Structure formats: structure tokens, C-alpha cells
Amino acid sequence: MSSSSRDSIMNSFSMNGGDGKNSYANNSSYQRDILSDTQLVVAENITAMLGELGFPEYIKVADLGCSSGPNTYLAMSGIVNTIIDSYHQKGRTDSPEIDCFLNDLPENDFNTTFKLLPSFQEGLKTDLKEREALDPKYRDSFHMWSVLSDSLLDLVSEGLVKESQVDAFNMPFYDPNEVEMKEVLEREGSFEINKIETREFAVHYASSSEDVVDESSDQFKKWQSIANIIRCISESILVPHFGEAIMDRLFHRYAIHVAKHLTVSTRPTKSTVNIIVSLTRK
Numbered sequence: 001m002s003s004s005s006r007d008s009i010m011n012s013f014s015m016n017g018g019d020g021k022n023s024y025a026n027n028s029s030y031q032r033d034i035l036s037d038t039q040l041v042v043a044e045n046i047t048a049m050l051g052e053l054g055f056p057e058y059i060k061v062a063d064l065g066c067s068s069g070p071n072t073y074l075a076m077s078g079i080v081n082t083i084i085d086s087y088h089q090k091g092r093t094d095s096p097e098i099d100c101f102l103n104d105l106p107e108n109d110f111n112t113t114f115k116l117l118p119s120f121q122e123g124l125k126t127d128l129k130e131r132e133a134l135d136p137k138y139r140d141s142f143h144m145w146s147v148l149s150d151s152l153l154d155l156v157s158e159g160l161v162k163e164s165q166v167d168a169f170n171m172p173f174y175d176p177n178e179v180e181m182k183e184v185l186e187r188e189g190s191f192e193i194n195k196i197e198t199r200e201f202a203v204h205y206a207s208s209s210e211d212v213v214d215e216s217s218d219q220f221k222k223w224q225s226i227a228n229i230i231r232c233i234s235e236s237i238l239v240p241h242f243g244e245a246i247m248d249r250l251f252h253r254y255a256i257h258v259a260k261h262l263t264v265s266t267r268p269t270k271s272t273v274n275i276i277v278s279l280t281r282k
């Protein structure tokens, strides 16, 4: 593959920019919940790493895929505050110089991220309060790609999309399990695996068993916001294949499926799985 076609494929993975209703910045509470969930593991590793490095004077922290919006600051403030706490616990009064690097694809909307820089600086002083406020109220994991497929098929029935277009579409997404993840890391060979663990996110199903979705209800806005979580991460891949014109309709259908899935299902808890890995470069 030529480097220019590889670059254009990579850029098509960029999240939706800006701070509008379909932006990544406003629809990434799911990723934020995962970040909150990983903070303990991250803190344990930072403390161990600082001990091994002898509490250095300079530390560089990089987010390799910071995206646009506030999440990267949640990750960064967690890391920076843990570093500062560790120095204090060690009886060191001098804090190290910490440089934070935000990295992402060239097409990423860094402007939206940088506008939020002042709240990051405040977060460093009032981090505990912020953590409480960011605790997840509910978690909304479910089989998002099969719901997207159902929504696309709805549009085929409505005559807005050709079935052949849906057949020709592949979502470049693969959910590895822990064993596969370990194999890839070992084969690649650059890293020592300190810790690898799988976490499941629980889903709280609503008790209602309504079959008809009330699209004017406040509850429906919640389903739409779940649809938007998927929209802001997948639109850059969907639009080149299906066109911009069907996006509103597609994610409206998505919200309806979410409403039915979450209200009709009687399964207790089934969730997507997140793999948390701690690595040291060899």
C-alpha cells in the first residue's frame, strides 16, 4: 500500500471534531467512564515506575490518541496528580517538571482540545472534586455494531440505501480477547507485559417493556445521546461510503433500536469488554 493511501485510511479514523451535537467532544462519556475505571491500575503502575526510576527530575507523559474534547485531560490530570502525590508520599518537597504531549492523527481537531486547557489547569488543583463529579451514572454498553447494521437495513427497507451498498460495507473493527491481545504483544516483542486484565462494563437495563418508542419523550433524548456516541466515532468511515445525506436518519433509527434493545431486553447484564494492559518498553 502506498504511503498516501495509508495516510488517507488512517485519517478516515479521525473522530468528529468541534463541540456540536454530533462531536466526539460531546459524545464520549462512554470512553470517559472507561478512563475513570482504569485510573487505579494506572496509578499503581505510575507509583511502581517512579520507584524504579528513582523519582526523576523530568517526566514526559504522552497521550497517543488524545482525540478532541475533554477526555484527554481526565487522563492527564489523573496521571499528573498521581505523580505529584507519589513525590509527596516519598517525602520529596520538590515536584518534577512534567511535560504533557497530546498526539493524534493530523486530521484531529486539536483546537477544540486546546480550548479546554484552562479547565485542565483547574483540575490539577481540584482533582478530587472533579473525580467525584465525573463518576459514571450509568454505563451503556451493548452490541453497537450489530445495532448499526440493523439501522442500515432499516434504511434499505425505506429505499434510502441499496442492499448492495450495505453488503459492500465493512466496519474496520475487531474486538480482541485477552489471549489474542497477549499474543500480538508477545509477537511484536518490544514490550514486557506487567499486567493485563479484562473488565466488563455492566449494563443497567430499564424495567419497562414498551414496544412502541415515544420519540417525543425526554427518555428518547437519552437514546439519541447513546446513538451519538456511536455517530461521532463512526461517521468519518460511514460518510465516504453512504454519503452525508442519510446520517441523521441512520442515527435516528439507531436511537430507536437502542430504545427497544434497552427496554425490551430481560437479560440481566451483558457488556462490552475492555482490556487494560500495562507495558514496559524492553
Ligand SMILES: C[S@@+](CC[C@H](N)C(=O)[O-])C[C@H]1O[C@@H](n2cnc3c(N)ncnc32)[C@H](O)[C@@H]1O
Binding pocket: 010, 013, 014, 015, 028, 031, 032, 035, 064, 065, 066, 067, 068, 071, 072, 103, 104, 105, 108, 233
Ligand atoms: C476512540 S478515540 C479515544 C480518544 C481519547 N483517548 C478518549 O479516551 O476519549 C481514539 C483516538 O485515536 C486516534 N488514533 C487512531 N489511530 C492513530 C494513530 N495511528 N496515531 C495517533 N492517533 C491515532 C483517533 O484519531 C482517535 O482520536
